[in-house]
Amino acid sequence: MSLYYEKKLNREVLKMHNFTYFAPTKLYFGKNVIENLGSEIKALGDKVLLVYGGGSIKKTGIYNVIKEQLQGCEVFELSGVDPNPRVTSVNQGAALCKQHGIEVVLAVGGGSVMDCSKAICAAAKYAGDDAWDLVKNSSLVKEALPLICVVTIAATGSEFDCGGVISNLSTNEKMGLVNPHLWPKVSFIDPSYTCSVSKYQTTAGSCDIMSHYMEQYFTTGVNDIGDGFLETELKTVIKYTPAALENGNDYEARAHLMWAATLGCNRMASLGNDPSIFVCHAIEHELSAFHDITHGIGLAIITPKVMRYILNDKSVNKLAQFAHNVMHVENSGDAYADAKAGISALEKFFASIGVPEGLSKIGVDDTHFKAMAEHACAYNPLHKAFIPLNESDVEAILRQSL
């Protein structure tokens, strides 16, 4: 009754790769940790750019709590940062930083606000006018303003990584900006802030969290510690999402989802595994870029389709391991059958938490599929993925996801 899939003993599969790890963000996790914001921010400066989204933080009262912590600081604000944050917001924020001599950026919100703020921190120290230059070529980032994050949704894990995703609506592009200068100095992670998150956004957040771990899981060289961590996180999200949907105020459920989110994107959980290509993210970024859909929902719709598409002799054992160790599929001895059962179980789970059945249900048609496939392959090395994909593969997956 080994908890590890037997095939793991196959030394051809098992391999601990070299890696470098440096995650210098200080995390405050738990109820009321915001009490430490004032002293942490004043240690970095007292001219602050406060960045937030559509104003839900005013409804929930978080805005007032933050302002109290900022007493004694000179505070400028950039509000209205959209989901799939725009480079136009980044440029606006960077201009404010340059104009007012901002010393520290404070992001209060979800992934969009944190990602936008990271790009602002970089752009504020960039001589050029257009932050899109940095997104296109992250090596131009030589320094950045210090960033503090206050997280309000369990999803992207932006509070504990050094990357962000920025959209350019004028070119239908959505791309990642990753640079070691962009680690937040401090992140405040209070799961009770997520209790007011809607059911739809809770579901979308959980799908995003799961995708981050699945993207790291399906790869070639792996190690037992990485796989054990990734399976733990996936099971945790599957267990606690229904509880959080049933009772939004279930603190333990929110706390498990929040902590799973925070560890999701800095590869801590998969160190030593073969660094994987985030295939589903690459494809979904195109859907969001062309249709501005909710990232996590897009991911949940396409992920099982990608799994089914890549099922072959190379991937079958890992997909079966996923079925056994994450989706609680009994080991039948037939790896293909179990892999398929695992994918179906994942689809059923997503449906149970309210993910729409297909892209057509969220307003996506096939008009831009060809362009999306071209972009996805142009901006991401999908030919180096666990199971390599080309443009026609991506287009086929998109069609199967309709």
Place this chain on the structure above:
Amino acid sequence: MSLYYEKKLNREVLKMHNFTYFAPTKLYFGKNVIENLGSEIKALGDKVLLVYGGGSIKKTGIYNVIKEQLQGCEVFELSGVDPNPRVTSVNQGAALCKQHGIEVVLAVGGGSVMDCSKAICAAAKYAGDDAWDLVKNSSLVKEALPLICVVTIAATGSEFDCGGVISNLSTNEKMGLVNPHLWPKVSFIDPSYTCSVSKYQTTAGSCDIMSHYMEQYFTTGVNDIGDGFLETELKTVIKYTPAALENGNDYEARAHLMWAATLGCNRMASLGNDPSIFVCHAIEHELSAFHDITHGIGLAIITPKVMRYILNDKSVNKLAQFAHNVMHVENSGDAYADAKAGISALEKFFASIGVPEGLSKIGVDDTHFKAMAEHACAYNPLHKAFIPLNESDVEAILRQSL
């Protein structure tokens, strides 16, 4: 076939606690990562104190590789650091630092060398003459020299935490020094350096690693992510220690043990769990202080005895969970029976990797048991442990471990 022990759904047990996490050490993990030592050390300074132990690094050739990386630096040496490192070595190292204006300390070795070096880094910046002051009262540590570690054995995880354990043979005391100034700046972790570690020391190292995780596992408030991580690490050590003993050059086995060691002591794997008291460590430190035995071996002898001693209605479910999820004991439905079977399986595992049967086999008699029990309870809040222990409990455990 849930991978989580069903009792975990009991919300009285399950609890995600507040925590702060900040682990600002840069890790280089893998073969030949030492190539980056020169540039990392020169970024911190060029007057270096090189600290090492009995000279095995000269036999293995690591010494020469290090010296090559240190070309251009002014290097002073402190060698001969003993297992269970002495405060006398710390004072000697600190005096060298003060005398020569050392800018960075380079520890090359195992836990003893790294722990001694941490204390040297603190003592070098302390106005007093005796580092034991700092061990007795870590709040006296206000700053410290920067430390770089090169690890040569998978055991303590000192390369990725901010604490060390120092012995004072004149008073038979062995105590921890923990302070946030003592995080290594950079740690170089090349598993191939551990291929030459003897079978006995490999076993002792694995026992130490397992103990770190078990000490974090047996506690009250827990969360699924913490427990999943801890179980993953324990299973990994149980799986790979026999492989490393069978073939010392099995890189994958060494790499798994090494990475498990590195994550063992900074509580990363149990964040959100109720911070636990390291009960077995508290007791073993007394054994080492009085008898200078090998730390990991002492731990392995007493751990199953502690488990059996604390087995009661409060601990039985967690001990049964350990049996099911770590020791592969089938769930019989009888938690007490399964808990006992898990403890026996652990004892059998330790015996299989060469741990002696009892303390009497490693030269310990009961002469000092009373004093040890007094010290253990005086220096550690064992009355606040998962199952609270007093002096007579500790003495009884020691007698049962003979």
